Amino acid sequence: MDDSQKEIEVPSFFVCPISLEIMKDPVTLSTGITYDREAIEKWLYTLKNGTCPITKQAVTDIELTPNHTLRRLIQSWCTINAPFGIERFPTPRFPISKSQILKLLQDSKYPDLQMKCLKRLKTIVLESDMNNRSMEAVGAADYLSYIICNPCCNLTSSSPAEEASVVDEAVYILYHLHLSQTGLKTLLGKAEEFVDALTCVMQRAANYESRTYAVLLLKSMFEVAQPIQMMSLKSQFFKVLTQILENQISQKASKAALKLLIGVCPWGRNRIKAVDAGAVPVLIDTLLDCTDQKRVSEMILTLLDHLCQCADGRAELLKHGAGLAVVSKKIFLVSQVATGRAVRILHSVAKCSGNTSVVQEMLQLGVVGKLCLVLQVDCGSKTSEKAREILKMHARAWKNSSCIPYNVVHSYPS
Numbered sequence: 001m002d003d004s005q006k007e008i009e010v011p012s013f014f015v016c017p018i019s020l021e022i023m024k025d026p027v028t029l030s031t032g033i034t035y036d037r038e039a040i041e042k043w044l045y046t047l048k049n050g051t052c053p054i055t056k057q058a059v060t061d062i063e064l065t066p067n068h069t070l071r072r073l074i075q076s077w078c079t080i081n082a083p084f085g086i087e088r089f090p091t092p093r094f095p096i097s098k099s100q101i102l103k104l105l106q107d108s109k110y111p112d113l114q115m116k117c118l119k120r121l122k123t124i125v126l127e128s129d130m131n132n133r134s135m136e137a138v139g140a141a142d143y144l145s146y147i148i149c150n151p152c153c154n155l156t157s158s159s160p161a162e163e164a165s166v167v168d169e170a171v172y173i174l175y176h177l178h179l180s181q182t183g184l185k186t187l188l189g190k191a192e193e194f195v196d197a198l199t200c201v202m203q204r205a206a207n208y209e210s211r212t213y214a215v216l217l218l219k220s221m222f223e224v225a226q227p228i229q230m231m232s233l234k235s236q237f238f239k240v241l242t243q244i245l246e247n248q249i250s251q252k253a254s255k256a257a258l259k260l261l262i263g264v265c266p267w268g269r270n271r272i273k274a275v276d277a278g279a280v281p282v283l284i285d286t287l288l289d290c291t292d293q294k295r296v297s298e299m300i301l302t303l304l305d306h307l308c309q310c311a312d313g314r315a316e317l318l319k320h321g322a323g324l325a326v327v328s329k330k331i332f333l334v335s336q337v338a339t340g341r342a343v344r345i346l347h348s349v350a351k352c353s354g355n356t357s358v359v360q361e362m363l364q365l366g367v368v369g370k371l372c373l374v375l376q377v378d379c380g381s382k383t384s385e386k387a388r389e390i391l392k393m394h395a396r397a398w399k400n401s402s403c404i405p406y407n408v409v410h411s412y413p414s
Contacts, residue, residue, distance in 0.1 A: 025092040027064040045129035118169040168210040175213040212253040231268030238277035258299040265306040280316035301341035308348040340383040372408035
């Protein structure tokens with residue numbers, strides 16, 4: 001506000017208790033306190049607070065009731081004070097109601113209206129967090145997941161292209177709903193059928209955007225999954241995720257696939273399934289090309305660390321011509337986290353797969369010299385201890401080797 005505006009006294013009940021600004025769209029919470037819509041939605045959804053900011057009562061009903069009387073008073077006050085530079089706030093566009101969303105869901109069951117209704121729901125879900133919560137409350141997620149599992153359920157004479165379009169719209173909407181933990185757990189409760197359906201979406205080559213949203217949705221779901229749900233994943237699930245990493249359809253998809261695999265691989269036989277799907281050589285090739293993406297390198301090394309905890313994973317790493325070389329190269333090159341993961345991978349190899357040829361290869365590649373340097377630099381106590389253990393394991397083969405740089409020989413543990 002300029003100087004002329006500062007002289008005007010704003011009625012206190014026009015001011016939002018959270019933002020301390022004049023309310024543009026006053027709404028009343030179930031606790032009876034009025035806030036500006038943008039401020040209270042940020043409080044409830046972005047900041048994830050579940051209480052009323054003033055009364056501290058738990059908010060069980062998220063319905064925000066527009067305070068039309070207060071809005072008209074504020075608009076009138078703005079009009080009266082227009083000569084002093086006060087701008088009148090326009091009448092806000094009110095969020096869609098639950099009854100309107102239910103009507104759209106019901107209408108979408110008719111074949112000739114399905115795509116039209118899905119496109120309208122797509123628009124609604126992008127408008128506000130309030131719309132998302134309203135859609136979740138009326139069961140939109142259940143309906144959308146049903147469409148994804150049964151794409152031709154409401155189509156009288158569907159072609160593969162029409163079915164794919166319907167599924168694409170449903171996946172897009174379902175991901176952008178940003179479901180609560182309860183909603184995500186409900187999706188997981190649909191057992192294998194829904195995961196299988198999303199796996200099919202990830203496998204389709206035509207629509208890269210839908211494949212990306214399917215991976216992102218699965219990642220969100222498995223962040224709240226129980227161990228038993230992660231143990232029952234099929235081999236096809238890992239094959240498709242490996243294809244996504246290999247094809248590099250988008251940065252978002254690759255990062256989500258890595259996070260998803262990191263989350264599920266420690267459970268049951270998932271390490272074996274991922275290795276059988278060809279994940280190790282794909283990860284090594286990606287790591288070779290990953291020169292300027294710190295977080296991606298850290299995630300790849302974390303996943304390789306998981307996979308090298310099984311014999312087949314270590315065998316695949318050693319079979320790849322650049323396996324040991326690229327892992328050791330990342331020591332000191334990316335971050336302390338990456339260094340720690342790389343040393344853990346080398347520890348697994350040295351301890352469980354350290355035959356004569358592997359030991360000699362590690363020496364020739366400069367791995368031993370790098371490990372000696374780890375002892376000289378502050379890389380964290382756990383990483384230093386792992387490095388020390390590796391060097392002691394094969395001390396007879398390495399300690400007096402001419403391949404170890406002279407300046408780091410004194411670091412070799414006794």
